Amino acid sequence: MSEPEPPASPVTNGSPAAEIGSLPLGSPIGIVEVAAASGFSPATVSRALRGLPGVSASTRVAVEKAAATLGYFPSPSASALITGRTNTFGIVAPWVSRWFFSAVIDGAQEVFGAAGYDLLLYPVATPSDPRGGYVINSRAIGKRVDGLLALNVPLMDSSLHSLQTLHIPVVTVGTAVQGLSGVLVDNEQVGRAATRHLLALGHRRIAFFGDDDGSHTDGFTVATDRARGFELEMRDAGLEPDPQLFQVSGFSIDGGEAALHRVFSQPGVAPPTAIFAVSDEVAMGAIYAARSRGLSVPGDLSIIGVDGHDLSYLFDLSTVAQPVKDQGRIAARLLLEQVTGPGPRPPSVVSVGTELIRRGTTGPLGVAR
Amino acid sequence: MSEPEPPASPVTNGSPAAEIGSLPLGSPIGIVEVAAASGFSPATVSRALRGLPGVSASTRVAVEKAAATLGYFPSPSASALITGRTNTFGIVAPWVSRWFFSAVIDGAQEVFGAAGYDLLLYPVATPSDPRGGYVINSRAIGKRVDGLLALNVPLMDSSLHSLQTLHIPVVTVGTAVQGLSGVLVDNEQVGRAATRHLLALGHRRIAFFGDDDGSHTDGFTVATDRARGFELEMRDAGLEPDPQLFQVSGFSIDGGEAALHRVFSQPGVAPPTAIFAVSDEVAMGAIYAARSRGLSVPGDLSIIGVDGHDLSYLFDLSTVAQPVKDQGRIAARLLLEQVTGPGPRPPSVVSVGTELIRRGTTGPLGVAR
Numbered sequence: 001m002s003e004p005e006p007p008a009s010p011v012t013n014g015s016p017a018a019e020i021g022s023l024p025l026g027s028p029i030g031i032v033e034v035a036a037a038s039g040f041s042p043a044t045v046s047r048a049l050r051g052l053p054g055v056s057a058s059t060r061v062a063v064e065k066a067a068a069t070l071g072y073f074p075s076p077s078a079s080a081l082i083t084g085r086t087n088t089f090g091i092v093a094p095w096v097s098r099w100f101f102s103a104v105i106d107g108a109q110e111v112f113g114a115a116g117y118d119l120l121l122y123p124v125a126t127p128s129d130p131r132g133g134y135v136i137n138s139r140a141i142g143k144r145v146d147g148l149l150a151l152n153v154p155l156m157d158s159s160l161h162s163l164q165t166l167h168i169p170v171v172t173v174g175t176a177v178q179g180l181s182g183v184l185v186d187n188e189q190v191g192r193a194a195t196r197h198l199l200a201l202g203h204r205r206i207a208f209f210g211d212d213d214g215s216h217t218d219g220f221t222v223a224t225d226r227a228r229g230f231e232l233e234m235r236d237a238g239l240e241p242d243p244q245l246f247q248v249s250g251f252s253i254d255g256g257e258a259a260l261h262r263v264f265s266q267p268g269v270a271p272p273t274a275i276f277a278v279s280d281e282v283a284m285g286a287i288y289a290a291r292s293r294g295l296s297v298p299g300d301l302s303i304i305g306v307d308g309h310d311l312s313y314l315f316d317l318s319t320v321a322q323p324v325k326d327q328g329r330i331a332a333r334l335l336l337e338q339v340t341g342p343g344p345r346p347p348s349v350v351s352v353g354t355e356l357i358r359r360g361t362t363g364p365l366g367v368a369r
Numbered sequence: 370m371s372e373p374e375p376p377a378s379p380v381t382n383g384s385p386a387a388e389i390g391s392l393p394l395g396s397p398i399g400i401v402e403v404a405a406a407s408g409f410s411p412a413t414v415s416r417a418l419r420g421l422p423g424v425s426a427s428t429r430v431a432v433e434k435a436a437a438t439l440g441y442f443p444s445p446s447a448s449a450l451i452t453g454r455t456n457t458f459g460i461v462a463p464w465v466s467r468w469f470f471s472a473v474i475d476g477a478q479e480v481f482g483a484a485g486y487d488l489l490l491y492p493v494a495t496p497s498d499p500r501g502g503y504v505i506n507s508r509a510i511g512k513r514v515d516g517l518l519a520l521n522v523p524l525m526d527s528s529l530h531s532l533q534t535l536h537i538p539v540v541t542v543g544t545a546v547q548g549l550s551g552v553l554v555d556n557e558q559v560g561r562a563a564t565r566h567l568l569a570l571g572h573r574r575i576a577f578f579g580d581d582d583g584s585h586t587d588g589f590t591v592a593t594d595r596a597r598g599f600e601l602e603m604r605d606a607g608l609e610p611d612p613q614l615f616q617v618s619g620f621s622i623d624g625g626e627a628a629l630h631r632v633f634s635q636p637g638v639a640p641p642t643a644i645f646a647v648s649d650e651v652a653m654g655a656i657y658a659a660r661s662r663g664l665s666v667p668g669d670l671s672i673i674g675v676d677g678h679d680l681s682y683l684f685d686l687s688t689v690a691q692p693v694k695d696q697g698r699i700a701a702r703l704l705l706e707q708v709t710g711p712g713p714r715p716p717s718v719v720s721v722g723t724e725l726i727r728r729g730t731t732g733p734l735g736v737a738r
Binding site: 088102105109110113118119120121122123144253284285287288310311313314315 | 457471474478479482487488489490491492513622653654656657679680682683684
């Protein structure tokens with residue numbers, strides 16, 4: 001068989017349900033025709049196509065070839081009824097069009113595609129989503145997928161909490177949830193690394209863009225963990241972070257832009273000489289706003305982000321880079337193991353490393369003034 | 370019913386197939402329990418949940434409420450067997466993580482989600498895809514979805530050509546395919562608009578980044594249509610485009626970067642004073658490379674892109690903007706109409722307008738030299 005085929009093992013065996021299954025789609029080809037074409041009995045064909053034992057490799061290849069030649073593709077609906085398997089994984093994510101999520105999906109899809117699984121995409125509304133209103137129907141999801149990747153979703157949300165009661169494996173990306181496998185970076189260490197870099201350049205008055213006012217961070221802890229790393233590293237250096245330099249930004253370019261203007265417009269408050277932005281997109285917005293105010297980056301203001309966004313090098317942006325696509329790949333493999341493995345596995349959390357990338361948006365305090 | 374529910378009308382009616390369907394998931398709740406809880410007969414409950422006529426609105430609401438309270442969600446697999454409908458649309462796209470595609474998906478998902486449809490994501494390998502090898506199994510897709518959006522896919526590919534024989538509606542985005550509905554921009558006009566802008570600024574030696582050598586444009590005509598618009602507009606101005614200023618770039622940042630270096634490294638060839646880049650990402654790469662060569666943009670070199678990329682304003686990039694997310698929304702509506710409408714409709718092609726956005730990367734010839 002030269003093409004990967006989504007329903008790899010569980011296929012129709014000619015039971016009544018399977019017959020019903022093929023009817024609405026009008027396929028004239030059934031297991032009997034495959035049996036006739038391959039020269040094996042229908043029972044053998046059924047076993048071969050379902051990947052059951054007792055069929056030699058050469059027989060399996062011959063049956064699959066005959067099925068492919070005839071254009072016989074078992075109905076996924078019938079397969080799902082018989083096996084309880086859908087050969088589909090779901091991804092729950094807030095925004096497909098935000099870089100982080102699209103990169104994770106890309107990595108996961110690579111692994112799922114190679115394993116013959118389809119991918120169902122479930123958007124989830126977040127408190128700051130202007131569209132609002134779309135709520136995950138977790139019971140409906142549970143019947144459509146064999147497992148689920150949950151990407152930085154607000155698991156405090158009751159409709160998502162119920163995902164955990166579905167008895168299908170759920171793997172999180174970006175946030176750890178008690179009892180679930182997950183892939184993430186150590187965000188406190190991310191915050192420490194970015195802050196350490198700015199401190200080493202001589203900066204003392206450092207702002208944090210990404211503060212959580214509860215409305216922008218959508219209930220997940222990425223921003224608060226990075227903020228804590230910032231505060232801990234400052235205190236380790238004998239400095240007390242100035243509360244007036246904590247700015248809400250969400251994770252967006254717009255948010256970074258607005259935060260920069262705010263932090264430079266506080267009457268009687270000395271502006272920062274450096275900014276630790278919770279994401280590269282926030283950093284990009286801050287750079288844009290700084291330049292629009294006539295500030296030189298890094299002459300007047302150093303800015304560091306987090307992510308290693310595909311476009312960060314175009315801004316010469318210093319960043320704490322995380323392997324985003326790899327996190328999608330690893331999460332997909334964790335999910336596959338849970339679904340195809342011999343039995344339930346204890347949840348495992350994979351923490352992937354990050355890397356400080358020094359570029360041109362951060363520089364020594366005061367040098368270019 | 371307070372939550373949108375993917376299988377809106379076709380649900381189980383308690384047939385043998387439906388019973389089989391609910392078994393693997395272990396739900397003890399069936400149509401009989403919903404009947405008992407709501408006080409209606411199983412036959413009425415079945416009709417109500419399937420959205421069949423002969424049931425009053427108040428009865429339907431009461432039955433749906435009882436079903437929701439009991440946690441009774443019909444099996445999509447069983448529904449699909451009974452109705453032939455999957456309540457799912459598929460999207461075939463080359464890269465989820467490229468901005469254009471993720472923005473189209475975002476727009477489409479908004480419409481599909483509101484209509485209660487799920488979205489299956491099918492990646493498709495392209496000639497320039499380094500991963501290679503993953504080929505669409507169109508027969509398998511045909512049994513899983515009620516319709517398909519095809520995003521700038523190489524429809525010359527035989528495995529995709531077969532999509533047209535599936536007897537499910539297919540709507541294209543970005544390219545027109547004979548016999549299919551589609552949403553697109555007039556790319557020849559896009560090429561003319563960008564070129565006209567550069568000509569009006571006094572430029573005569575204009576390069577085109579996005580030339581098609583057959584390996585980077587992945588078989589779709591977007592780049593060649595924009596190139597033709599460029600050539601036609603040049604000739605209308607009495608200029609013959611210089612073949613040495615046509616550079617292959619694909620649609621990527623990397624491609625734009627490499628093209629810029631090439632066009633400025635040709636021995637004995639005068640470099641361009643302006644570049645028309647086939648996409649904003651190509652333009653971003655060209656700007657980055659130009660600055661790395663010490664060239665001022667727009668002082669030494671004007672650069673215009675196409676797309677209206679979310680990040681284009683951060684580069685102060687002049688561009689011919691297209692409403693990308695809207696194209697996803699419109700395509701989704703076309704597909705919904707075809708699936709839910711009273712009968713087959715003739716294919717319709719929607720051409721959406723574009724807008725020249727003048728920003729700082731294009732300027733008058735020679736002014737800043």
